[in-house]
Amino acid sequence: MSKLHAIITKEFKLLFRSKSSTLAVLLGPLILVLMVGLVFTNATDQELVIGVTAEYFPNSQEYVQSLEEAFRVVHYEESCEEDVRRSVIVSCVSLTTGTPPRATIYVDPSNVNVVYAVIDQITGQLETQTGTLREGLADNLLTTVSLTRNSIITEQERLTAAHLLFEQQQDRMRTLATDIEGIRVDVQTVSAQELTRAEEDSVGLRGDYQELLGQVLRSYRQNADNTSREAVAFFEDEYETLNDRANQSRAEDVFLSITQSMQSIQEQQSQAATSAQAISEQARQISHAMNVPIQEVNQTAVALQTAGAQLALNITQTDLTRPLEPVIEPVTSQEDDFAFMFPYFIMLIIMFTTLLMASTIIVREKNSSAYFRNFATPTPEWVFVLATYLTTLIVVAAQLVIIALAATLFLSFSLFSLTTLITLLVGITFFTLLGMLIGYSFKGYEGVMLASIAISALLLFVSDLVLPASTIPGAVQTLIQANPLVLAANLLNASIVFGFGLTETAAGIFVLVLYSVIMFALIMIVQRVARIRFFEVASAHEHINRFLGQQDIVSGKELVLGEWNVTSKEHLQQVLSLMTDDEYERYATHSYNLIADWVLDVYKDERLARELRNKSRKGAIEVLQKYS
Amino acid sequence: MSKDIIRAESVVKILGGNVVLYDASVEIEKGEIFGVIGPSGSGKTTLLRLLIGFFKPEKGDVLLRSTAIKGRQHELYTSVPNNLDVVKNVFGFASQIPSMYMNLTVEENLAYFGHLHGLSIEEINKTGGILLKLMELEDSKETLAKNLSGGMQRRLDLACAIIHKPKILILDEPTADLDPFLRTHIWDIIRKINEQGTTIIVSSHILSDVEQICDRVCIVHKGKTIATDTPENIKKRFIDTEHIRVQTYPGKYKKLKKALSHKTIEEVHEEGQELVITTKNAEKALPHVIKAIAGAKESLTSIAVDRSSLDRVFMQLAEEDQ
Known part of the structure; x- marks a missing residue:
């Protein structure tokens, strides 16, 4: 643990004691944030x-x-x-x-996007005019529809009235049929009973008549005077006459006549009942037949009502002139474009920072004169790998904290959810290990810079960040899905923008962890190979010394450059091509140049010595080539 | 009984397709200063790196006396390349390029490498203090390494190499690029380290220094160890003649050459303005040489005797190589 702490502490000291590294580490993300911010700020037309x-x-x-x-x-x-x-x-x-x-x-083709802005503006104006025309036409159409609707409503009301009338007439016919049926029944009921009762009543009436006459006659007999006696006698005579007549024929004739009349009436009633039945039947048939027209009238009325209702919908001119109004609803609550891009932006920063930083740390270590001594200590290789990883992680984490605070303040985003933090950790881990792999695979700064930028560009272009995935061929789309940058950015997007939890993002995180494990295994292999290569370069140095170090100068005047014993200008050229820039700067700076001094001392070549001064390693090689 | 602390047994090392070491064997005794010399590209550095375990030999083995390893005394020797984890703390290593972080201070470099060797903070502070004093870097302990002079960087490098008190210190060209004064200073320090019981294995192309400081030396030539012995014995083995160099006036060497004919003189030849006289015993030949010069009516302007030295051994080997 103390070894790990010592290595990380050393890395930070070296990092912050180099002005360029410090600036790159501290200002790098801020510059990136600024640049991306400027890019995403819409310039006004x-x-x-x-x-x-x-x-x-x-x-x-x-x-x-x-x-x-x-x-x-x-x-x-x-x-x-x-x-x-x-x-x-x-x-x-x-x-x-x-x-x-x-x-x-x-x-100008370089400003071809301006064309679309101009076209938009012109077509916008055209659209305004076209819209006015469309709205006029729509107004006419709506007026016509409105008038038609009113007519339909009027006609519908009439039909409704006719329908009611039909129904009333049908009811009447039904009543008529019922009434006629009632009349027929009454007539039939009256016939026999009533006639019998009338006959009995007539017999009774005759008896009552005779009784009454008898009582009157008896009264007059008891109370009558002489005059009256004559009257009584007359009454008696008349009574006798009437009585005889009543008894003999007249009353019977009357009754007979009545009976006959009654029978005649009964027959007529029977005929009337038959007729009433027929009429009733016809009334029923008429009533039934009226159902069809009533139903049709009813259906027509309903159809008109529906048509009227449809025409009565709230149709406006806008509805007609803009049949479809597109409404864009973002699936996120964030309305700003940058908000959606933010997770991708974060992942891009992580990718560039970690790749460059991790690879640079490794190369700086490899080119350091202390690299040798580290091998001589009983420190396992994985400790160095872990220390580099943790150093990068800490620096990137510090950068992310700055960005996270800015995001929280200005974008209402939070990077502090568990899922987001795990995603960031996994993403940083992968890209750091990738950067370390690049560092172990290349010797010089130029190599790692080029490789880091090339790999970053490749990951960037084989993603949907530059071109929409839908526009990319199918095979490449499959690659995109496997692209760790896309994978990490999508995971971050899911957790930051959509608030997905660990359950939803577990599969993606697992894939990134898997990538990281593979990367770690590769690092351990490449590191071992790099160490062997490191010593092989040392042996190559000896080889050069042995075979190219021809004795063309007096022994004892060799130029000692570290482990090289330079014995000729050709040898010097070979040695310079094998050493690193850092090594070169130990012998040749602006204030002193041991190489130029040696050339002047041994070869007495002032011109060559002058040209070698203030030259970089490559410049010195070129000068030596020129003079060879 | 052998007193060796580390030995290489018939090691073969191939690097970049070249056989850099072939059948090289050395035995280094505990507490000695052991020199490895040889022409450039002869395999000295490769041999040193094999000893410390940076390389694994294709054939042969490098064996470390197990008593040198803390807690491992149940076997006589431990293979270095197969037990790197346990043997690394036995070694200290300093190459001809100071191996340190230039943007760390003297103290920070010592602390960093102390931690990597598993020392506690207390141990680092204690040993660091002693080393700063030994290396005369106390006043510069807070100075960035890049701001130190070449000699101070070399001393710091040595301090970093022994911060963990190694049993064996391997130094590859420790005085390269240094002026004579600084070279002497560094050798003094190396001697002091050795006096504290540390076995030192050193390679250097400044053979006069090696001759003076090393108890024994090993000559590596064309990838092989051709001799391992004390400097005196090496010289005796490879050099059996001495050279007397004279300059005379008016310098008619043709006549003088004839006058120098004597049983003690093996050969006479001209080298520029000098006459080089080869003899097996300079002391015996000198009176005759002076007499001959006088007889030839020449005036002696300079005379010098080249006694046998490692430099001459080295040059002889180089000539054989060509």
Whole structure:
């Protein structure tokens, strides 16, 4: 543990004691944030200067006005095409008469995107005019529909009234049929009973009549005077007469006549009942037959009602002129484009920072004179690997804290959820190990820089960050899915923007962990190979000394450059090509140059010595080549 | 009984397709200063790296006396390349390029490598203090390594190499690029380290220094160890003649050459303005040489005797190589 602590402490001291490293580490992410921020800040079109030449035609001024609202417009009497070539203006718009009028846009291919902005502006104006026309037509249409609807409503009301009338008539027919049926029944009921009762009543009546006459006669007999006696006698005579007549024929005839009349009536009633039955039947049939027209009237009324209701929908001019109104709803609560890009931005920073930093630490260590001594200590190789990883992790974590605070303050994002932190850790781990692998695979700074940038560019281009995945061929899309940058960025996006938890992101995290394990295994292999190569270079040094170190100068005047004993100019050239820039700077700086001194001392070549001074290692090799 | 602390047994090392070491064997005794010399590209550095375990030999083995390893005394020798984890703390290593972090201070470098060797903070502070004093870096302990002079960097490198008190210190060209004064200073320090019981294995192309400081030396030539012995014995083995160099006036050497004909003189030849006289015993030949010069009516302007030295051994080997 103390070894790990010692190595990490040493790394930080070396990192912060080198001004360039410190600046790169501290300012790197801030510069990146600034640059990306500037890129994502939408520049206003008002800053674009475009030239306009406009012939007169209807609405031409409106088009120009529309352009003036969006851009800085410079008016030209004649063609402004030439000024585009001279980059005075970014685009030239020429509005010319014709059928239809024409808008020609001249543009430098490098500013071709401006064309779309201009077209948008012109078509926007055109759209406004077209919209006005469309709305007029729609207004007429709506008025006609409204009138039709009113007519339908009126007709529907009439039909409803007719329907009611039909139903009333049907009810009446039903009542009529019922009434007629009732009459027939009454007549039939009256017939026999009533006639019998009438006969009995007539017999009774005759008896009552005779009784009454008898009582009157008896009264008069008891109370009558002489005069009256005559009257009584008369009554008695008359009574006798009436009684005889009643008894003999008259009453019977009357009753017979009545009976006959009654029978006649009964027959007529029977005929009437039969007729009533027929009529009732016909009334029922009529009533039944009326159901069909009533139903049809009813259906027509309902259809009209529906049509009326449909026409009565709340249709506006806008509904007609804009049949589909696109509404874009972001799946995230964040409305800013940058918010959506933020996780990808973070992962890009991690990728670039870790790749460059981890590889640089390794190369610096490899080129350090202390590299040798580290091998001589009883410290396992994995401790050095782990120390480099932790150093990078700490630095990147510190950078991320700065970004995270900015994100929390200005973007309302939080990078402090468990899933986000785990995703970041796994992402940093992978890219750090990749950077270390690059560092162990290359010898010089140039090599690791080129390799880091090349790999970063490859990961960037084989992703959907530059081009939408849908525009990339299928085979490459498969690669994109396996791209660790995309994988990590998507995981981060899922956790930051959509708030996914560990359950949803576990599979992706596992894949990244797997990548990291593979990377670690590769590092251990490459590190071992790098160490062997390191010693083989040492042996190559000896080999060069042995076979190229020809004795062309007096023994004892060799130039000792570290482990090299340089014995000739050709030998010097070979040695310089094998040593690193750091090694070279031990012998040749601006203040002293042992190599030039040696050339002057041994070869007495002032010109060569002068040219070798203040030269870099490569420059010195070139000078020696020139003089060889 | 052998007193060796480490030995290489018939090691073969191939690097980049070249056989850099072939059948090289050395035995280094505990507490001695052992020199490895040889022409450039002869395999000295490879041999040192094999001893410390940076390389694994294709054939042969490097064996470390197990008593040198803390807690491992149940066997006589431990293979270095097969037991790197346990033997690394036995060795200290300093190459001709100071191996340290230039943007760390003297103290920080010592502390860093102390930690990597598993020392506690207390041990680092204690040993570090002693080493700063030994290396005369106390006043510069807070100075960045890159701001130290070449000699101070070399001393710091030595301090970093022995912060963990290694039993064996391997030094590859420790005085390269240093002026004579600094070279002497470094050798003094190395001697002091050795006096504290540390076995030192050193390679250097400044053979006069090696001759003076090393108890024994090993000559590596064309990838082989051709001799291992004390400097005196090496010289005797490879050099059996001495050279007397004279300059005379007016310098008519043709006549003089004839006058120098004597049984003690093996050969006479001209080298520039000098006359080089080869003899097996300079002391016996000198009176005759002076007499001959006088007889030839020449005036002696300079005379010098080249006694046998490792330099001459080295040059002889180089000539054989060509």
